[in-house]
Amino acid sequence: MPVQGIKAVTTARNGVGAFILQCKRLDFHYCDWAGSSRGMVAFLKHKLPAIAKENPQIEIRVSPRPHRHPVIKGQYINGREKAICVRNLEPEQIVNKVSLLKEASGEKLKRIKKPVSSINESVRGIWSPFHGEYKGI
Amino acid sequence: MFSRSALARSLAVSEQLCTRPSVTRIQASSSPLRSAAASFHQKSYAAQQATQTTPPSSSASSSAPFTPPTTSTTSTTSTTQTTQQTKIPPPPQFTTPLKASESLLETLPHLAAQRPHFLTALIHDRPYLITEGDSVRLPFLMAGVEPGDVLRLNRASVLGSREFSLKGAPFVDERLFECRVRVMGVDAEPLRIKEKTKRRNRHVQRVTSKHRYTLLRVMEVRVKGVEELREEGVDVVKE
Numbered sequence: 001m002p003v004q005g006i007k008a009v010t011t012a013r014n015g016v017g018a019f020i021l022q023c024k025r026l027d028f029h030y031c032d033w034a035g036s037s038r039g040m041v042a043f044l045k046h047k048l049p050a051i052a053k054e055n056p057q058i059e060i061r062v063s064p065r066p067h068r069h070p071v072i073k074g075q076y077i078n079g080r081e082k083a084i085c086v087r088n089l090e091p092e093q094i095v096n097k098v099s100l101l102k103e104a105s106g107e108k109l110k111r112i113k114k115p116v117s118s119i120n121e122s123v124r125g126i127w128s129p130f131h132g133e134y135k136g137i
Numbered sequence: 138m139f140s141r142s143a144l145a146r147s148l149a150v151s152e153q154l155c156t157r158p159s160v161t162r163i164q165a166s167s168s169p170l171r172s173a174a175a176s177f178h179q180k181s182y183a184a185q186q187a188t189q190t191t192p193p194s195s196s197a198s199s200s201a202p203f204t205p206p207t208t209s210t211t212s213t214t215s216t217t218q219t220t221q222q223t224k225i226p227p228p229p230q231f232t233t234p235l236k237a238s239e240s241l242l243e244t245l246p247h248l249a250a251q252r253p254h255f256l257t258a259l260i261h262d263r264p265y266l267i268t269e270g271d272s273v274r275l276p277f278l279m280a281g282v283e284p285g286d287v288l289r290l291n292r293a294s295v296l297g298s299r300e301f302s303l304k305g306a307p308f309v310d311e312r313l314f315e316c317r318v319r320v321m322g323v324d325a326e327p328l329r330i331k332e333k334t335k336r337r338n339r340h341v342q343r344v345t346s347k348h349r350y351t352l353l354r355v356m357e358v359r360v361k362g363v364e365e366l367r368e369e370g371v372d373v374v375k376e
Contacts, residue, residue, distance in 0.1 A: 013270050013272075013354065014321070014354070015319040015321050015354035015356065016269070016270050016319075016354060016355075016356050017356075019284075019285050019319055019321075021284055021285070021322075022321075022322060100323070102284075103283075103284055103322040103323040104322060104323065104324070104325075105321065105322050105324055105352060107324070109324075109325055109326060109327045110326075110327070111326055111327060112274055112326075115265060115273055115274055115275065115276060116265055116266060116267055116271055116272075116273050117271065117272050117273075117274075118267075118268060118270070118271040118272075119270070120253065120268045120269070120270055120271065123253055123254070123255040123268055123297070123298065123299060124255075124297070124299055125299060
């Protein structure tokens, strides 16, 4: 019998019991003067209050960033940040970008080929030649 | 019809939806309070009814539990009701009770008692072998769901444990098990660039694609016991 390490009692798996949205904060940066922020300013005036009310679990910060293109930055629970430049976009397009940031997991984008990933032990166990009944050839 | 347990009724789906080989939306919510109450859906509903029936001013609305509170109710009750107001799925409309052979009822306790279980769930006719706690990235973007929603997968081909498995022909009856998944969000793949060339031509066309996928987390995989099936009503078929 090989030496076995002490097993962890539980592993945190979001969503199995309680669910916590991964996006914790959204930063909106805009410029009052520049034309590329026109859609962003309209978004902040007319669309953002409703979005903030719908998503009380997300902290929302709005701050000017003069002489720069408008940017939305999402902060995630895993510590990563996702930034989207929204220059020259209409308010409706910015709403789509906000929902993208909200629904994202914060992980780096990866190409995944297998749909199911599991940390559980195999339910059926590993096949052993020394167990089970003898099957004649 | 036949009697069903309260939890099963709260999570069950209509027959029209069952005939489609996909999932059924259980609850539409994104706020943490509502999603935390998802697994105790029936309880939250009962609590909602209790809050409505306790104040005397809203006694008129107790007969119709989903009407919004009247203006005479206090602001605290109205806030709790707006946060707990959830979409309750239509109850299932099974025309015939579950049919099970005697041998199935004899051997099912062995399977139900041996945990953990695995399940080959089918979504759009594609199999996903899942256990409790797994995360699934569907190969498509599921429409009409938000992060935090709870779905119940009602189509499975194999149900099993370490030593026993129940194979459907071709599907296991959805009243024999419960499998719920949580919508975690939307993931995207890295931008793919495919270079297309024509012969004897220097021009290279670059086609880009970036698909989006729905992330799920398996909350529960449970095989119902014989007593539970008997409570819900089962027709024993003699072989």
